[in-house]
Amino acid sequence: MxxxxxxxxxxxxxxxxxxxxxxxxxxxxxxxxxxxxxxxxxxxxxxxxxxxxxxxxxxxxxxxxxxxxxxxxxxxxxxxHGDRKAAQKVADAYVEAGYDLGWGTADLVNRWRETEIALAHDVPVEPLEAIAAEYGLEVVDTQYAYHVKAPDxxxxxxxxxxxxxxxxxxxxxxxxxxxxxxxxxxxxxxxxxxxxxxxxxxxxxxxxxxxxxxxxxxxxxxxxxxxxxx
Incomplete structure (x- = not known):
């Protein structure tokens, strides 16, 4: 090098x-x-x-x-550098609206997550974005998952x-x-x-x-x- x-x-x-x-x-x-x-x-x-x-x-x-x-x-x-609580509220509201996070019952993707919530890349994203906006959060597409997190x-x-x-x-x-x-x-x-x-x-x-x-x-x-x- x-x-x-x-x-x-x-x-x-x-x-x-x-x-x-x-x-x-x-x-x-x-x-x-x-x-x-x-x-x-x-x-x-x-x-x-x-x-x-x-x-x-x-x-x-x-x-x-x-x-x-x-x-x-x-x-x-x-x-x-963040807090999971608000993102969890978005995820809960998304599920209450009839959708699924997409990871199955064990949800190993979010099991140890501390500051955001991740959803499978094949779930409907528009309702997720709408719910996130209501809580002042954003949805980021990493090409492999959608992440609900604070904008900052x-x-x-x-x-x-x-x-x-x-x-x-x-x-x-x-x-x-x-x-x-x-x-x-x-x-x-x-x-x-x-x-x-x-x-x-x-x-x-x-x-x-x-x-x-x-x-x-x-x-x-x-x-x-x-x-x-x-």
């Missing part, structure tokens, strides 16, 4: 994976070799990125629940909390992602890169777009940054 230490914040699903959300085995080697702090930022609950860091041999620097939760290994403190809760705002704890400014970061929930990190990072499979919002917010999709695009982005091309 290049001599300069460059902090990296990257999405997981659709960015470090293939189109079936299976982690590409090459990304672990690439992330361990990266010359700078690495932050994994996801819409999933905290145990997922923590476990991924453990298995990939990375420091546990993570943003979970679309910015609702953050953790930096060096200060050993889980920080919450985002990966980008969580990055602002994490960056100084890693000895960096947000504009020192390279950000890589694929969807609407990555736009806020793109807006704060010095270099924003969307992989080719990214949605329109992410592509419009990015400084660069890779030719390759999913993990192939992620690895290409790292190579280009390392070579000083981006």
């Amino acid at each position: 290049s001599a300069a230490s460059v902090p990296l914040v990257t999405d997981i699903d659709g960015t470090l994976t293939n189109d079936e959300m299976i982690l590409d085995p090459r990304v672990g080697t690439a992330l361990r070799a990266w010359n700078g702090p690495v932050v994994l930022a996801t819409g999933k609950v905290l145990p997922f990125p923590i476990a991924l860091c453990n298995y990939l041999g990375l420091q546990r620097n993570v943003i979970a629940e679309n910015g609702g939760v953050s953790f930096v290994e060096s200060d050993d403190e889980v920080r919450l 809760m985002s990966k980008g705002n969580a990055l602002q909390s994490i960056a100084p704890r890693l000895g960096s400014d947000t504009d020192d970061f390279v950000a890589i992602g694929d969807s609407q929930n990555d736009v806020s990190t793109f807006e704060r990072a010095g270099t924003a890169i969307a992989v080719a499979n990214a949605d329109e919002a992410a592509i419009e917010a990015a400084d660069h777009v890779t030719d390759a999709a999913f993990a192939d695009g992620f690895l290409d982005a790292l190579d280009r940054v390392d070579a000083g091309k981006w």
